[in-house]
Amino acid sequence: MVQKNSALRPRGRPRSYDPERALQRATEAFWKTGYAGTSLDDLAAAMGMNRPSLYAGFGDKRALYLKALNRYWERGIKAMDEALRPEMPLAEALYQLYQSALGLYYPEKRRARGCFGIGTALTEAVEDPLIRDAFAEGLRRIHAGFESCIDRAKRRGELSENANVETLAGLASAVLSSLAVRSRAGMSRQSLEKFAESSAQAIATMGAATGI
Amino acid sequence: MVQKNSALRPRGRPRSYDPERALQRATEAFWKTGYAGTSLDDLAAAMGMNRPSLYAGFGDKRALYLKALNRYWERGIKAMDEALRPEMPLAEALYQLYQSALGLYYPEKRRARGCFGIGTALTEAVEDPLIRDAFAEGLRRIHAGFESCIDRAKRRGELSENANVETLAGLASAVLSSLAVRSRAGMSRQSLEKFAESSAQAIATMGAATGI
DNA sequence: TGCGTTTTGTACCGTTCCGCATATTATTGA
DNA sequence: TCAATAATATGCGGAACGGTACAAAACGCA
Secondary structure, X not given: OOOOOOOOOOOOOOOOOOHHHHHHHHHHHHHHHOOOOOOHHHHHHHXXXXXXXXXXXXXXXXXXXXXXXXXXXXXXXXXXXXHOOOOOOHHHHHHHHHHHHHHHHOOOOOOXXXXXXXXXXXXXXXXXXXXXXXXXXXXXXXXXXXXXXXXXXXXXXXXXXXXXXXXXXXXXXXXXXXXXXXXXXXXXHHHHHHHHHXXXXXXXXXXXXOOO | XXXXXXXXXXXXXXXXXXXXXXXHHHHHHHHHHOXXXXXXHHHHHHHXXXXXXXXXXXXXXXXXXXXXXXXXXXXXXXXXXXXXXXXXXXHHHHHHXXXXXXXXXXXXXXXXXXXXXXXXXXXXXXXXXXXXXXHHHHHHHHXXXXXXXXXXXHHOOOOOOOOOHHHHHHHHHHHHHHHHHHHHOOOOHHHHXXXXXXXXXXXXXHHHOOOO
C-alpha cells in the first residue's frame, strides 16, 4: 500500500519563497514602472528570487503580469463588495468605496500610484488582446458592482422610480476612473476626497430626483 | 554689412523630413505601444528618418516624448475650445465635445487607442516628474475648460443659481476620462456614444435642478 | 570651383534585455 | 546511506536596447 505524503511537503527541495507574497511584490514592481518598463531583473529582485525560479513558478513576464492583473481585480472586486454595504444610504456607500480605493491609490509612506489596472494594463491594451480582455473584464465587473448597488437603492425606494440605473452606474464608474487617473497624475489625496464626496452626493441626489 | 539670408534656406544640406509630420508619426508610435514599449528603432522607422537625425532634431527619447505629449495637449485644448461653443445648450455642448474626443480615440481603419495622455503618460507618471507634471497640466486645463463652459451656462440662466460648478465640471471631466479608458479597453464606440449622451444630459439636468 | 555648413547614412559602442543550460543544494522515500 | 526529486544559484548567449562617432552627401556662398 502506498503511503500518501499528506501533501504537506511535496517531495524535493522546498521553495524558499511564498508564492502569494512574491506575486504581491511583482505587482508592486509593475505598479511603479509599468509592464514594459519593468525588467525581469527588476522583478526577480523585487520578488527576492532569481530568474529561473521565477520562470518555473510563474512562467514568462507576460504570464506573470497577467497573474498579477487578475489577482488585482479579484481583490478589488472583493473590496468593492465590502465597501458597498447593502443597507447604507447610496451617497454614503459610494463615498466609502471611493475612500477605500483612495487608500489603495495612495499607499502609506510611498508615492501615489493610482489604479494598477489603469496605470499599467491600459498602455499594453492596444496591442495585447489578452491584457486588453483581462482589463476590460475588470472594468465590467466594477461597473456591474455599481449597477447592483444603485439598483438596490432604487428597489428600496431611496431613488426615484424613473432613476436611470445604467446612467448613474456609468457616472459612478467614471468618478472612480477619474480618481485612478488623477491620483497617479500627482494630485493631492485631499482634493480627490473632496471630489469623491461631492460626486457621491450628486449621484445620489440625482437618482432621488425624478427624471434621471 | 552682413547680408541676411532671408531664412528661406538656412545654409547646409536641407533636411529630408517635415518636423511636424515626423512628430505626428512619433506620437502615433508611442500611442500604440507606450513610452517604454517603443524603441528608438520603432520611432525612427515610423518617422522615416534614421536615429542620428532623430537625435539631432528632437533630442533623446524622453525629450521626443515630452514634445509629443505637449503637442497632444495643445491640440486637445484647441479642439475642446472649438467643441464647447458658448451659445450651445450645455448638454449639447458636452455631447459634442465627447463626440470629438471619441473621433480621436477611434481612428478610422485602425484599432481603438483611447487618449494619448492617459494611455501612455500615466504609466510613466509615477517615476518621472516631468512627464507627471506635463500630464497633470493637461488634465488641469481640460478641467478648466469644462468649468468655464459650465460657468457660462450658469451665468446665462440655463443652470440653477445653486448649481455647483466645481462638482459638475468634475463629473464632466470624469466622463471624459472614462471614455478615454474604456475606448482603449476595447469597448465599442457605439456603447460609449450612448454613455456620453446620457451623461451629458444628466449633468445638464442636474445643474438645472436646484441643490447640486 | 572650392569652402563652410548642416543633414544623412553606416556602423559601432557598451549595456541591458529575455530566456535557458547546467550545476548545486535540500529534502523525501527506500 | 543513497537514489529520486524539486527547488536554487551561476552564468551564458544572442538579440535588442539607447546613444554616438565618423564619413559621405547636399546645399549656400564667394
